[in-house]
Amino acid sequence: MSGAPVVVVTGGASGIGLGISKLFAANGHPVAMLDLQEEAIEREGEALRATGATVLSLRVDIAKRDEIDSAYAAVRRELGPIGCVIANAGISSTDDFLTMTPESWQRMIDVNLTGTFHSIQAALPDMVEQKWGRIVTISSQAAQSGAPDRAHYAASKGGVIGLTRSLARELARHGITVNTIPPSLVDTPLAREGERTGQVPPLEVIAQHIPIARPGTPADIAAACAFLCSDGASYITGQEINVNGGSWM
Known part of the structure; x- marks a missing residue:
């Protein structure tokens, strides 16, 4: 595809999503950052625009299809077709x-799995028309290994992996690749909050069990996303790209 395609990043206001948004913006892509955190998405979007990047920041609840549709209409209007x-x-x-x-279970499925469905499906007309597209889902190692006290989370992310594999097979004929990255331990504000509240051990303690003895960073995940969205990754689809420092199960 000629030129830098428009990139939509959901959950773009912090953590992994912010790292992804920053890298794509630095690489010259027009970036649409979507997030439920209105103040954070405006602040981070403005910071990126101040660097000269082309960035649209929108407050969106991805579990609500009407909000996704409205946001994507704004992306097309302001930035162009979604690639x-x-x-x-x-x-x-x-x-x-x-x-x-049941409410806790359903909310996890609504956001993590159905929200991913909305985020992908609403962009597909542009990709099909262009005969080119790149989709990367962020799943979780919890879906591969299981996660005590987080069965709803692991199940929702397992659904994301299954969705990714199915779409890779279905959309290949349109020139669209679909891959997933299931991170393990990533040093994000959310992870540090879990550490602070005692929901997880200190990240540095967990990292002792990872062959590359440190937590991952948003930049690590972003680099893999950038590769998967490049022309150089055109023969990679339906894959789990395990950016996890060598940790497993």
């Missing part, structure tokens, strides 16, 4: 399965 989607937005919580409420 890449990084479906990163998601939520996480700890919840004993024995006492987990």
